[in-house]
Amino acid sequence: MNRVMKGLCLGFGGLALAAGYFVMRPPKSAPPKEIRVPMTPESVARGKYLYEVVADCDGCHGERNWGKQLAPVVRSAAGFTFPPAMGLPGRVTAPNISSDPVAGIGAWSDGEKLRAIREGIGRDGRALFPMMPYGAYRHLSDRDAEALVSYLNTLPAVPDQRPRTEIDFPVSVLIKSAPAPVEGPVAEPAELGEYLVKLGGCADCHTQKQNGAPIAGKELAGGEIFRTDKFTVVSANITPDVETGIGRMTEAAFIKRFHEYREYEQTPLPDATQKNFTLMPWLQYSRYSAEELGAIYRYLRKQKAIVNKVTVHPES
Ligand code: HEC
Ligand code: HEC
Known part of the structure; x- marks a missing residue:
């Protein structure tokens, strides 16, 4: 092999390695906070208002009656898989986020819930598809983010299992750059x-x-x-x-x-x-x-x- 060929091979090898790193690289993330959110009536009530009104979490995560105008929520936090007609890059499920320990997020720590909401990281460390608006939720004040988790902790368990999100390549790789840890305290707006x-x-x-x-x-x-x-x-x-x-x-x-x-x-x-x-x-x-x-x-x-x-x- 002459020197030019050798150089080329090394070059391609390097490229393949770089591409491999890009595909395999984990998203930017920090370990979940070790925290227990306050379970006071005030915090739960504030979380409920954020969940139902301000952020309308059930708009995506709720089971809704699509036969009626305004598609009212029938079962909160039960999860929803978006229909193919929406043209999303793969199968996207807004998961069951009820307190069911298997079908929902009942077994997650408060810190893991906070991290998913504000930083876009799943319990297993993967990047969540950014249709989950964690880019916006990183602006949640610490008090409001914790209030949301207080309320999630009170949701009744819904046993429904939903199919996991599976994003098509290359979007599956591109979304890894979406999550980012929230640095420092976030003050009230x-x-x-x-x-x-x-x-x-x-x-x-x-x-x-x-x-x-x-x-x-x-x-x-x-x-x-x-x-x-x-x-x-x-x-x-x-x-x-x-x-x-x-x-x-x-x-x-x-x-x-x-x-x-x-x-x-x-x-x-x-x-x-x-x-x-x-x-x-x-x-x-x-x-x-x-x-x-x-x-x-x-x-x-x-x-x-x-x-x-x-x-x-x-x-x-
Ligand atoms: C899930 C998608 C969705 C979200 C989230 C959403 N909108 Fe809308 N909005 C629509 C659609 C679709 C229409 C048009 C149909 C209708 O009027 O119901 C609309 C209509 C409106 C209208 C009526 C405008 C007019 O001229 O009649 C206003 C005002 C409005 N939105 C404000 C807001 C504000 C403020 C927010 C955030 C606090 C918001 N929307 C969030 C989808 C959305
Ligand atoms: C516009 C739709 C949408 C809204 C609104 C939304 N989510 Fe999500 N959420 C999703 C999707 C889609 C996923 C799954 C992403 C994936 O699997 O990659 C998700 C994932 C999650 C997860 C991780 C669950 C798991 O099993 O991995 C939690 C927790 C969560 N959302 C909580 C909330 C809360 C709390 C709110 C309101 C403050 C909210 N979401 C609002 C679409 C939404």
Whole structure:
């Protein structure tokens, strides 16, 4: 073998090693914290509010009645496998996160639960598929993150086993760069509106994506298409643009739009149709106080106005 060939072989060997390292490399992670969260009534109540309203965890993790408008939650934390119609890169399950020790996360330590929520690491050390919004949840204050775990600890056990998430290559490798340990204490938020918008994942649903990544310049401008087996809905433009966004909506009208669903929930929900189908968590958010909704409104009104005309309920 001449020197050039030898050099080439070594070069390729090196490349293969590098590629192998990239595939095998574990995600950035820290050991779970040794912590017992406070199981006080205040902490559990705060966790329940974060779980049901602010972060709408059951929007993904709950078993829902998809035959009804607004797909109300039937069984909390029971887990859900997303249908192929959603076009995700593989089989994605939002797992059973009830306190069942086998089917759910009842056997996990508090530290392991905290790490999964804020840092995107599974109990076995793997990177969670970032549809689980740990990128947003890393902003949870320490008090709120612990409150969430307090509440999770009180959830009744649901025995349903769900198929594990299996992400296709190469996305399975790319997602390893998503998790990151949370350094240092996380204080209470300075700005309520921004905090609620982050934890609610408003931008996740309200920003159009390409190959799974939000398109720059389209932040909060809507146009993201959601397909289930039966229906299609498109997210609305919630930037301050006057013609195509919420620019004409007053703060009072904005609050009313959400609070209307408080009474709506008391009546039997109509069947889901293409005309009324939505994924917007109206029932959950209707529980927000006027003060919280006002803070969300004022935060949205400070964002860049983007012109983007959207038809939220397309004909088919
Ligand atoms: C937009 C959908 C979505 C929302 C909202 C969501 N999750 Fe998840 N979650 C997922 C998915 C999908 C996974 C699984 C990822 C995987 O398996 O790689 C997951 C995984 C988890 C896990 C790890 C479970 C396991 O068995 O590995 C925990 C714990 C968890 N979520 C808790 C929560 C909590 C608490 C909330 C609300 C604060 C929440 N999630 C909100 C989609 C979501
Ligand atoms: C799971 C996806 C999802 C999430 C999360 C979500 N939205 Fe929506 N939202 C939608 C969809 C889809 C529509 C359009 C259909 C409808 O009006 O119900 C919508 C509609 C709206 C509208 C009505 C706009 C109009 O002009 O009528 C407002 C306001 C809104 N969302 C605000 C928010 C805010 C604020 C958040 C975060 C706190 C949020 N959304 C989180 C999917 C979502």
